[in-house]
Amino acid sequence: MIVEEIEEQHMWQQAYADGSQKSFLQSWEYGEFLKIIGRTILRLEIKEKGKTVHQLQCIENKGSFGVHFLYLPHPQINSAYLHAYIAYAKKKGYTFLRIEPTNTLNHTNIQTTPTKNRQPHHTWVTDLTGDLEDVLKNMHSKTRYNIRLANKKGVRIEEKKDINLYWDIHEMTTKRNKLVSHDRAYCEALLSSSHCRQFTAYHEETPLASTIMLEINGVMYYLFGASSNEKRNYMGPYLLHWHMMNIAKKDNCHTYDWWGMAKKVEEETKNATCFHNFCWDKDDELNGVARFKAGFSGKHIAYPDAEEIILNKFKYTLHTLKNKIRNNKNIVGHQRQ
DSSP states (O other): OEEEEOOOGGGOOSBOTTSOBOOGGGSHHHHHHHHHTTOEEEEEEEEETTEEEEEEEEEEEEOGGGOEEEEEESOOOOHHHHHHHHHHHHHTTOSEEEEEOSSOOOOOSOOEEEOOOSSOSEEEEEEOSSOHHHHHHHSOHHHHHHHHHHHHTTEEEEEOOOHHHHHHHHHHHHHHHTOOOOOHHHHHHHHTSTTEEEEEEEETTEEEEEEEEEEETTEEEEEEEEEOSSSGGGOHHHHHHHHHHHHHHHTTOOEEEOSOOOOBOOTTSTTEEEETTEEEETTSTTHHHHHHHHHTOOEEEEOOOOEEEESOHHHHHHHHHHHHHHHHHHHTTOOOO
16 A cells, blocks of 8 residues: 555545545545645545555644644544554654544554544534425424524524624624634634535524534535524524525535534433433533534434554653643643633
């Protein structure tokens, strides 16, 4: 197997060699967006007998002490191909690989350590392949009621990219819910992508909620959303998502990915909260949105745990020691810049 770097878009495949769909995090378009915000992208492929059998998009990171590592977000990969990329990374002098695969890895003779998932560890997907009326029937009755209520009150949906409008509502949301999010420049750069769309729910001239969506490879992803403090009883977000599902269906999308969900637990688990046949821990950081998303009906997906594959043990030890010192400073009250 030969590992080579890809520099031309026409060489990049939107699906894997076996025909399975790539995550948008492995799309050429997402890599180009990351370049806009200053990230370094490395695209690799494996060839066997002159034929491309796998491709991988990586984000290159440089730290202190000469530590360089590659972040591999949501690849689908087997053990043989992973070993080929590891050999390539070692040869290029990388300290470690941080990988968040979409499939379970069965690797041997590799030194790894668990790490925190940067992408949603769990998500919620709604199947759009059938009739939308069936999708509506499968929703919780309260969700259907709120969609009808928003319609009755005259809520309307518009599609228009407007970072100022989105950011104003976003600021309300983060302050109300005490959230930390990406900065304005990140969202503005994301909206510049031709695959990104913004939808906003209004009542008269008052914006009630706004979303940043990504539509790619037959999937509509709900990346970011914000809701206003005004007229919350008009249920704008409910009609907004139903409208976007209709748009996705019209565009031949087969899946509506809510891009983040609370971890699923059993009903008898301590602290379990259940709604519409889905249960989660009430202390989960996504507790606030789990009930809303579950009401639209769908399927829970859990991605494998993230791992760091150690290529240079000495440099990796320096890297982890530095992070421990930094985290300890945060614990005693020193704010991270």
